[in-house]
Amino acid sequence: MTYLAKPRLHHPSLKPNAVGFTRRDYEGRISTLCAGCGHDSISAAIIQACWELDIEPHRVAKLSGIGCSSKTPDYFLGQSHGFNTVHGRMPSVLTGAYLANKSLLYLGVSGDGDSASIGIGQFVHCMRRGVDMVYLVENNGVYGLTKGQFSATADAGSKSKKGVLNTDSPVDLVALALQLGASFVARSFSGDKAQLVPLIKAAIGHRGAAFIDVISPCVAFNNHTGSTKSYDYVREHNDSVNFLDVIEGREPIEIEQPPEGVIEVVQHDGSILRLRRTEPDYDPRDRIGAMNFIARHQERGEVVTGLLFVDPQARDFHQHLGSVQTPLNRLGAAELCPGAAVLEKINASLR
Amino acid sequence: MLTATNDFVIKFANVNGSGSASANELFAKAILRMGVPVSPRNIFPSNIQGLPTWYEVRVSEAGYLGRRGGVDLMVAMNPQTWQWDVAEIESGGYLFYDSTKPMPPSAFREDIAVIGMPLTMLAVKHYDDPRQRQLLKNVLYLGGLSHLLGIEPAVVEQLLGEQYQGKPQLAQPNIDAFRLGLQWAAEHLEAIGLQVRRADKVGDRIFVDGNTAAGLGCVYGGATVCAWYPITPSTSVAEAFEKYARKFRTTPEGQKKYAIVQAEDEIASIGMVVGAGWNGARAFTATSGPGVSLMTEFIGLAHFAEIPATIINVQRGGPSTGMPTRTQQADVLACAWASHGDTKHVLLFPEDPHEAFEFAATALDLADRLQTVVFLMLDLDIGMNQRLCRPFAWDAGREYDRGKVLSHDELEAGRPFGRYRDVDGDGIPFRTYPGTHPQRGAFFTRGTTKNVDAGYSERGPDYLENVHRLIRKFVTARGLVPQPVPTPANRPTRIGVLYYGSTSPAMLEAGERFTAEGIAIDLLRIRAYPFPESVRDFVLAHDQCFLVEQNRDAQLRTLLVQEYGLDPALIQPVLHYDGTPITARFIVRAIREFLTRTLGQEERVA
Known part of the structure; x- marks a missing residue:
């Protein structure tokens, strides 16, 4: 909740990136979320990641569903087309947009109510298909805009602000994404920018469905004692499996021997993900291992964060479909219409 | 007994899954090839095997293609429905049945002519394989009917040859079975009062179902994204689109100039269509009443955010699951006013497959031109039945109407852009595709009320400006849609x-x-x-x-x-x-x- 618009004048110290944009060019309108909302930190991380990656803002399409999280695409990348769709259905709209034009970068922003409750079906099938996108869930375990009802990611035993105890078992979107075949799965915390920005950068470089579950405390309805999605709770129970450095492929890379315990993963776009492990035997290329690891820690009440799984060889939906290189929305009658002569032959075959 | 030439109704009563459909279709085509118009109708159950199914053929030299009502000749091949089938025959009409097993006199009527042919006996005598006995029994009755009605055997044999083109191991047994039936009938039965006589009343018309026509129309009309979910009676629209697109839209390297997604449900289907339409591709879905019900929230969004979307609704009997294999025109209001709030959508009503083809392409043009939802309103009767109609037509050099879209160069030249501004007075604003220009033309799409420049607004005057413009746009549409x-x-x-x-x-x-x-x-x-x-x-x-x-x-x-x-x-x-x-x-x-x-x-x- 910022009342004062930042001046449009660029501060001389604002550095332009390789495509000539300063960080300010990646900002959007003034946020209308509550002061201290974790979601605003995530918007800032998206801005930072896009600026660092030298992405032209207009080549990004940002889509969302309905809810507090889904309002955020208005608050970053003001030069990008955005689409605030219907509740829980961002994945299908984004899939359609991606089918129409494979050359844009697709960023889907959703919340826990949007993706784990009303929209869980679309979340599931979007992950299965491998739509080339960054799917970011801003997860606070609560319905903010309707004032504090539990969502499906709220942990059993957590307390609402009104003191109601949640008895339903939670949906873990990360575990679900792994099971469904998502080729990039990460979890982070809105309060940990140092971890979140590299994860978003890595997700953007990934081809296929890249899912990031970002725990993002709701200061208005879910930041009290008894909540498992509060700032304090997450800080105390956060167990990061690795620290991520993203080395961009388009710059000459100094090949140096990675230090002991570091895993390097080369992505489709040439970028190198360098993971410094904090858990000595955690390998993010092992899907089954990741599922077990997360489940074991969840049992102990720990929130595992970091890059949890990546398949650098993943194929995306357009590859599965075998579609042409030219985006479908650029094809005209000359490329698409079989023509009058062919129609005559079709007519003849129907007599 | 009834006597008529080229003007009667014959109905086949069969068991679903017995292989009768192709034999019955061949019967109808044989009469067509003799230059006599026919209109066949499948009356089928929601079932794959075992339930009763009927195929009714109206033969009409005068060219009447509607259902006539009443049956002059019943081919009763299903013991389950015998009683009703016999009762349905017009007085003075004919009953053709498998006389292998003797029937008591009470199974018949005195005011109809009964013609028995021992089909099972013939099949058992000549074929060993049980599957072949079943399938060729259908061809045996074709032979019998050919004799009774005066259908030229050469025409039937040619059609059998075409049907099994490239599969001589199948063609010959079928032709042999046909001849066997024909010969048995010639030796044991007299021709009946209903006769087919060669005429010249078919002309250059084609014989095709509306769903195939609509799918082909979407290929011609430039649809590149098809997202759908299987539902009777619309499924064959997407299947036809896929068949023709694979044939005509695949590059020599095997790459596809189209994308088809079988979505997880109708909500996802329409979501994908809306996403693709927003991003500048022509997209459609095919569904039926229950699917439309599921899609309504998205339909309201597409209407209010002004996104092109084409929905092919092959109507069936409603409400609820209703009669999935029967026909109605009962989704008119559900489609015209689909979704909450004040909405109105464009509906097109094709009369036959010819118009289903033409209007499918028209719907894609109109959706782009009007930036709105357009329904192509088929129904099971024209969607799933083959109908004699004018040949498909396409003007050489016809271009697609992509509507009011600002290009990179227009934006670069400084042409002003406000997403919901009515600059031409026709209620239709300009739009831009995502990714067009680095600094100009980006906007935020939402279902919430917005001002003319797509900024968030809940102000009454902004709301009124918008919904009144939508009415102007709807009035504009009156002049653009197919005229009565x-x-x-x-x-x-x-x-x-x-x-x-x-x-x-x-x-x-x-x-x-x-x-x-x-x-x-x-x-x-x-x-x-x-x-x-x-x-x-x-x-x-x-x-x-x-x-x-x-x-x-x-x-x-x-x-x-x-x-x-x-x-x-x-x-x-x-x-x-x-x-x-x-x-x-x-x-x-x-x-x-x-x-x-x-x-x-x-x-x-x-």
Whole structure:
């Protein structure tokens, strides 16, 4: 909740990136979320990641569903087309947009109510298909805009602000994404920018469905004692499996021997993900291992964060479909219409 | 006994999954090849194997393609339905049955001619394989009917050859079975009073179902994204699109210039269509009533955010699951006003496969031009039945109308852009595709009220500006949609009849019947909603109008009365909604009864 618009004048110290944009060019309108909302930190991380990656803002399409999280695409990348769709259905709209034009970068922003409750079906099938996108869930375990009802990611035993105890078992979107075949799965915390920005950068470089579950405390309805999605709770129970450095492929890379315990993963776009492990035997290329690891820690009440799984060889939906290189929305009658002569032959075959 | 040449109805009563469908279709095609128009209709259950299924063929040299009603010759191959099938035959008609097992006299009627042919016995005698016995039994009765009705054997044999082209191991046994049936019938049976005689009444018309036509129309119309979910009776639309797109839209390297997604449900289907439309691709989905119900939230978004989307609704019997394998025109209101709040959507009503093809391409153009949802309203009768119709037509060099889209160069040249500004006064704003220009043309799309520049707003004046412009756009649409087709009476009259969609052949036949009786009636076939003003003028130019439709509540009449504030008494509904296609007999009876009643009253008043 910022009342004062930042001046449009660029501060001389604002550095332009390789495509000539300063960080300010990646900002959007003034946020209308509550002061201290974790979601605003995530918007800032998206801005930072896009600026660092030298992405032209207009080549990004940002889509969302309905809810507090889904309002955020208005608050970053003001030069990008955005689409605030219907509740829980961002994945299908984004899939359609991606089918129409494979050359844009697709960023889907959703919340826990949007993706784990009303929209869980679309979340599931979007992950299965491998739509080339960054799917970011801003997860606070609560319905903010309707004032504090539990969502499906709220942990059993957590307390609402009104003191109601949640008895339903939670949906873990990360575990679900792994099971469904998502080729990039990460979890982070809105309060940990140092971890979140590299994860978003890595997700953007990934081809296929890249899912990031970002725990993002709701200061208005879910930041009290008894909540498992509060700032304090997450800080105390956060167990990061690795620290991520993203080395961009388009710059000459100094090949140096990675230090002991570091895993390097080369992505489709040439970028190198360098993971410094904090858990000595955690390998993010092992899907089954990741599922077990997360489940074991969840049992102990720990929130595992970091890059949890990546398949650098993943194929995306357009590859599965075998579609042409030219985006479908650029094809005209000359490329698409079989023509009058062919129609005559079709007519003849129907007599 | 009935005698007729090139003018009768034959009905096949079969068991679903017994392989009868291809034999029956071949029967209809053989008559067509003899130059005599036919209109076949599948009456099938929601089932894969075991339940009763019927195939009704109307043979009509006069060219009547609507369902006639009544059966002159019943081919009763299903013991489950025997009793009803026999009862349905017109007095003086014929019953053809498998006489392998003797039937008691009580199984027959005295006022019909009974023709027995031991089909099972012949099949068992000549074939060892049980599957072959079953399949070739169908071809055996083709042989029998060919003799009874005077269908030229050479025509049937040629069709069998075409059907099994490239599979001689299948073609020959089929031809042999046909000859076997023909020979047995020639030796044991007399020809009957119903005869087919070669004519020249088919011309260059084609024989195809509406779903195939609509799928092909989407290929011609430039659809590149098809997202769908299987539902009877619309499934074959997406299948046809895929078949033709694979054939005509695959590069020599094997890459596809289209994308088809079988979505997880209808909500995802329409979501993908909306996403693709927003991003500048032509996209469509095909569904039926229950699918439309699921899609309504998205339909409202596409309407209000002004995103092109084409929905092909192959209507079936409703409400709820209703009658999935029966036909109705009962989704008119559900589609016209789909979604919460004040919404109105464009509907197109093709009368046959020819128009299903043409209107599919028109729908894609209109969706782009009007930046809105366009429904192509088929129904099971024209969607899933093959119908004789004019050949598909496409003007060489025809381009797609992509509507008002600002290009990179126009934005670069400084052309002003406000997403929801009515710069031309037609209610249609300009739009931009995502990714067009680095600094100009980006906007945020939302279902919430916005100002003319797409900024978030909940202000009343902004809301009114927007919804009033949407009404202007809808009025613009009246002039862009397919215009109504009049068939005037041969002399001035005060009676008019309105109709639309698959009612067309039955209505035209009814019209001829009235003409023959000396009753003059003007006809007007409505082809789209919003209704052009000529529809209102037609109503006002007559003292009494009828609106013939295939639903219970006179849905199109409700729309028409509402749209122009007409006096409902001007339009008398004629309604048929039992799930079978409407007949000329029904229409004539309903209109005649009303006229007799009101004319009678007038006489008393006088």
